[in-house]
Amino acid sequence: MTSIPIMKRPRPRPTPPPTPPLSTTKPRSQTHHTKKSKPTTIKWVPLNLTQSELSLPLTFPTGQTFRWKQTGPLQYTGVVHSHLVSLNHLQNGDVSYCLHHTTTSETSARSALLDFLNAGISLSEIWEVFSASDPRFAELACHLGGARVLRQDPLECLIQFLCSSNNNIKRITKMVDFVSSLGNYLGTVEGLQFYQFPSLEQLAMVSEAQLREAGFGYRAKYVVGTVNALQSKPGGGAEWLASLRNLDLQEVIDALSTLPGVGPKVAACIALFSLDQHHAIPVDTHVWQIATRYLLPELAGVRLTPKLCSRVAEAFVSKYGKYAGWAQTLLFIAELPSQKALLPSHFWSTKEKKSTKTKNGEMCIVYILHDAFSVICFCENSPLCSQPPPETTSHHQERPTAWLSAQICNHRGHAVKHGPRWFWFVLSSDFRWLFVVQISTAAATTRRASRRGSLLRSVTTEATP
Known part of the structure; x- marks a missing residue:
């Protein structure tokens, strides 16, 4: 039998992968010839408001509202009704806006924004009246132009100031952000989420226990109680609040004071x-x-009482007239430490200048600077004081705390060795007062009034034994 040779079947070659389609993108070395796609641009629209009529930094972060966030150097973003809006200062100082989201039309959004900004009231005209009756106001207005009073939604304003009672700005903002998150989500700007403020029905779905868990403390019962009280109003709480715009001031204060947690000061806000x-x-x-x-001035040193609150209000109205609240707002802003940097140094005063001798006979000069919010004490021969404070130099446009803060930026809260001596820098958590103490030569003690939240009443220095 003839043997048949066995033929080995050749191994099939692996099928090469399909050739990918040619990329339409040119090599990196040639990309400079291609036209790059333009990023999405934000449409900024002029609002026809100059900086003298509206200064964003002097209006939003000054305690009127806690829902607007800074999203740029001169840009603030917030919600007006159902409109998510950013405001910005142009190079010439004029204000422009960008509409990120709206449930209606751009025309209605612009109208709502102008209403929120109280744009129908000419700030320059009423400030001219204030300046004529108060030279100090006239000088402040030159440095703090554009500090405007807002016209917020009454329900939104009410809930915010319920959160503000005996509270600090950081915690108030956290609480207001929690309440805002109960509303409808509108969008994100610069990593920050924004919501339409919740309706009474949405607020009613949150229990007191949930608010306490969110850090509201005793204010939780006031928020829940106020929401329940508003829901029981004829026609609805939102309509009842809006109707208060047609009443006299005292009637408004009395009506708001019937709500849980609303006292005279919150009602006035x-x-x-x-x-x-x-x-x-x-x-x-x-x-x-x-x-x-x-x-x-005749009441300086007297304890504030409800009766004196009325006298203060009458004094402001007598001085500034029917827009006295706008004048008071500017005077309040002028006392904020964050805004003092915009004022000349003569708006600050040196309260005391004490000299104490050390064991070695060296002199330790202690300045105590003060304003309506802070007391600042520092030693002249500390490392911060290698140069005299602004009052003793020609730099009249620089306030002492701005100068001091610039000197202390790298030493805050630490003991710093300077030559053979040690210094201790103590800055309060709310940035309201600062001590610079040369430990080897002086000791400083502070005494606060018994009432919580009151100002630093006195600063004493003595030589260390």
Whole structure:
């Protein structure tokens, strides 16, 4: 039998992968010839408001509202009704806006924004009247132009100021952000989420326990109680709040004071910032100090009482007229440490200058600078004081705290060795006061008044034994 040779089947070659289609993108070395796609541009529209009529940094971060966020160097973003809007200063100072989201039309969004900004009131005209009756106001207005009073939604304003009672700005903002998140989501700008403020029905779905878990503390029962009280109003709480715009100021204060957690000061804030009561004066310890310094000096050192609150409000109205609340707002802003940098140094004063001798006979000069909000103490021969403070130099445009803050930027909260001596820098958590103490030569003690939140009453220095 003839053997048949066995033929080995050749191994099939692996099928090469399909050739990918040619890329339409040119090599990197040639990309400079291609036209790059343009990023999405934001449409900024002029609002026909100059910086003298509206200064964003002097209006939004000054305690009127806690829902607007800074999203750029001169840009603030917030929600007006259902419109997500950013405001910005152009190079010439004029204000422009960008509409990120709206549930209606751009025309209605612009109209709502102008209403929110109280654009129908000429700031320059009323400030001209204030300046004629108050030379100090006239000088402040030159440096703090554009500090405008907003016209907020009454419900939104009410809930915000319920959160503000005996509270600090950081915590107020956190609480207001929690309440805002109960509303409808509108969008994200610069990594920050924005929501339409919740309706009464949405607010009613949150329990007191949930608010307490969110850090509201005793204010939780006031928020829940106020929401329930508003829901029981004839025609609905939102309509009832809006109707207060047609009443006299005292009637508005009395009506708001029937709501849980609303006292005279909170009621005055709501009346001024949302209910067209332009002569409402929210009186607290800070406004009291402004009043006793410039309007009622005979009451300096007297304890503030409800009766004196009325007297302070009357003094402001007598001085500034039907827009007294707008004048009080500027005077309040002028006392904020964050805004003092815009003012000349003569708006600050040196309260005391003490000299104490050390064991070695060296002199330790201690300056105590103060304003309505802060007391600042530092030693002249500390490392911060290698140059004299601004009052003793020709730099009249620089305030002492700005100069001091610039010197201390790298030493805050630390002991710094300077030559053979040690220094300790103590800055309060709210940035309201600062000590610079040369430990080897001087000791400083502070005493606060018994009432929580009151100002630093006295600073004493003595030589270390």
